[in-house]
Amino acid sequence: MLEIDLKQLKRDKTIVREVGVEPEEFDVSQFGFCLSSPISVNLKAHHANNEELTVKGSLETLVEQECRRCLKPVETKMMTKLDLHFTSKQALQTSEKIEEELQFDWSQGELDLMGYLFQEIVLNAPTFVECDQSCRGICAGCGVNLNKLKCDCPEGATDPRWNVLLKNSNK
Numbered sequence: 001m002l003e004i005d006l007k008q009l010k011r012d013k014t015i016v017r018e019v020g021v022e023p024e025e026f027d028v029s030q031f032g033f034c035l036s037s038p039i040s041v042n043l044k045a046h047h048a049n050n051e052e053l054t055v056k057g058s059l060e061t062l063v064e065q066e067c068r069r070c071l072k073p074v075e076t077k078m079m080t081k082l083d084l085h086f087t088s089k090q091a092l093q094t095s096e097k098i099e100e101e102l103q104f105d106w107s108q109g110e111l112d113l114m115g116y117l118f119q120e121i122v123l124n125a126p127t128f129v130e131c132d133q134s135c136r137g138i139c140a141g142c143g144v145n146l147n148k149l150k151c152d153c154p155e156g157a158t159d160p161r162w163n164v165l166l167k168n169s170n171k
C-alpha cells in the first residue's frame with residue numbers, strides 16, 4: 001500500500017516518501033508481463049495551495065515477459081516519472097472544472113496512490129521484447145527453438161511473409 005496522509009500534508013506542505021512496494025500488490029497478469037522485483041517508488045507530495053496538490057517522483061521496477069520470437073523470459077528495467085496533479089473534491093464541486101480532473105478528498109484523510117502507480121506501470125511496460133536482436137525464434141514448421149537447434153524444414157517455407165516475397169519476385 002502507498003498512501004499520502006492528508007493531515008500531515010496539510011500541516012507540513014511537503015511529504016517525501018521512498019518505498020518499495022511488493023510486486024504482488026499489482027495484478028498485471030492480463031497484460032502479458034509480470035513484475036520480477038519490488039517496485040521502488042520515490043515521491044514528493046506537495047500541497048501547492050488550499051485545494052490542489054501534486055505528487056512528483058519516479059517509479060522503478062523489473063518487468064519480465066517472453067521474447068516475441070522464441071518465448072524465452074526476458075527482464076527489462078523500467079523507469080518512469082510520476083507527475084500527478086490533484087484537485088480536492090470539495091473545490092471541484094463549487095467550480096466549473098470538468099470531472100476528469102484527478103481528485104482527492106480531504107474528508108478521507110488519505111490519498112491512495114496504488115491505482116495511479118498501477119496505471120503508470122501498465123502504460124510504460126514495453127509492448128514486446130526480444131531476447132536478442134539476432135534471436136532466430138521458433139521454427140514455424142516444427143517448433144524447435146532455432147537458437148539452440150537446427151531443423152530440416154525448408155527455410156521460411158511456412159512463414160507467410162516468405163510467400164509474399166516469392167510472389168513479388170515472380171512478377
Ligand SMILES: [Zn+2]
Nearest residue numbers: 067070131135
Ligand atoms: Zn528470443
Ligand SMILES: [Zn+2]
Nearest residue numbers: 139142151153
Ligand atoms: Zn523446423
